[in-house]
Amino acid sequence: MERIKIGILGAAGYTGGELIRVLLNHPQAEIVFANSESNAGNPVSDVHEGLIGETDLKFTDQMPFNQVDVVFFCFGHGKSEAFLKEHTIPENVKIIDLAQDFRIKGNHDYVYGLPEINKADMAKAQHLANPGCFATAIQLALLPAANLNLLKEDVSVNAITGSTGAGQKPGATTHFSWRAGNLSIYKPFQHQHIAEIRQSLAQVQGYLDADIDFIPYRGNFARGIFCTAVVKTAVPAEEIIEAYKDFYADAAFTHYTDKAIDLKQVVNTNKALVHCEKFGNKLLITSAIDNLLKGAVGQAVQNMNLMFGIDETAGLRLKASAF
Incomplete structure (x- = not known):
């Protein structure tokens, strides 16, 4: 079995x-290098x-790019684009960017990597923009509704995330003594993931005139x-639930x-788990x-x-840690 050779920035x-x-337990993955200038020479397990x-x-x-098949960018937002302006990666090496730099369609060839709607394009992609965390959860909640053309009025969204969503560098709102037993909102109606959420919903529905009124919460976990x-709609619950099941039947x-x-x-x-309930005209x-x-x-x-044409689930059959 030929292994996929991987570099991590x-x-x-x-x-x-x-x-x-994840990659250490992937049956077809081989990590060639794990780049970190500040930790160079130190065992990965020290960090x-x-x-x-x-x-x-x-x-x-x-960064021996000539020795790998794919490189993962695990940078902070804005650093991927800057890195590519200063470094050359061989054309045959695939790139998967985990930052937000290339998620919005524009003057680049990055495919937006949400498998539930873009699998065919992703299979042919050389460069891929991985979706944001809030964006993934919210899109997966709303995409079947968009497919039913239900997103005609403004959509109210609340989502709470754990502290790891803020990255490893300590900050005023991430250290334990502030976060424990606490709850707060940030970037209401202005979160950076709203643009990619709107992009995908418009792709599936064909248009999106409604606002996505998103309030993000910091959780104490x-x-x-x-x-x-x-979502406001008069469509019966049974019809909506059946549509949700059909939309994700092959996911x-x-x-x-x-x-x-x-x-x-x-x-x-x-x-990702999704559930619907109807209360009058509110879904x-x-x-x-x-x-x-x-x-x-x-x-x-x-x-x-998907990009390398192997089993989509390879290395990812993980068990929920709490049960």
């Missing part, structure tokens, strides 16, 4: 560590201590995203469930993902599998 952060964890005993891999400040969305990791969902069902997995949709997996690294590996 920004390997010392949360997404870099989670990516290494990502959950990997003690699992790998002898060391961080490097080298480490990982996961729980989302609620309210590898996104599942509609008739039961109310909770966050622990998805944490440590690449799954309540809930969705849940792990922000580091289906919201970042897991989806990126799923996308790599």
Whole structure:
């Protein structure tokens, strides 16, 4: 079995560590290098201590792109585009960017990597923009509704994320003593993921005139995203639920469930769970993902599998950690 040779840039952060964890257990993956200038020469397990005993891999400040088939960008937002202006990656090397730099269609060839709607284009892609974490949870909640042409009025969305969504660098709103037992909102109606959410919903519905009124919350837990969305519609619940089941019937990791969902069902997995309930003319949709997996690294590996024509689920059959 030929292995996919992989390079990782920004390997010392949360997404870099989670990516290494997943790839070490991927049957067709081989990590060639994990780049981190500040940690060069140090064992990866010195930073990502959950990997003690699992790998002898060391961080490097080298970037031997000619030795890999694909490189993952685990940079902060805005750094991927800047990096490509200063470095040349061979044309035959695929790129999967986990930042937001290329998610919006424009003067670039990056395919937006949401498998539930773009799988055919992703299979042919050389360069791929991995969706954002909030964006993934919200899109998966709303895409079947868009497919039914239900998004005609403004949509109210609330979603809460764990502290790992803010990255590994400590900040005023991420350290334990502030976050524990606390709750807050940030960037109401202005979150950077709204643009990519609108792009996908318009792609499926054909247009999108309604606003997505998104209020993000900081949660006092480490990982996961729980989302609620309210859509006004007179369409019967039975018709909507059947449409949701049909929309995700062939999805590898996104599942509609008739039961109310909770966050622990998805944490440590690449799954997304979606549930609908009707209250009069209001449709309540809930969705849940792990922000580091289906919201970042897991989806990126799923996308790599699709780009290389192998089993979409390879390396991603993960068990929810709470059960």
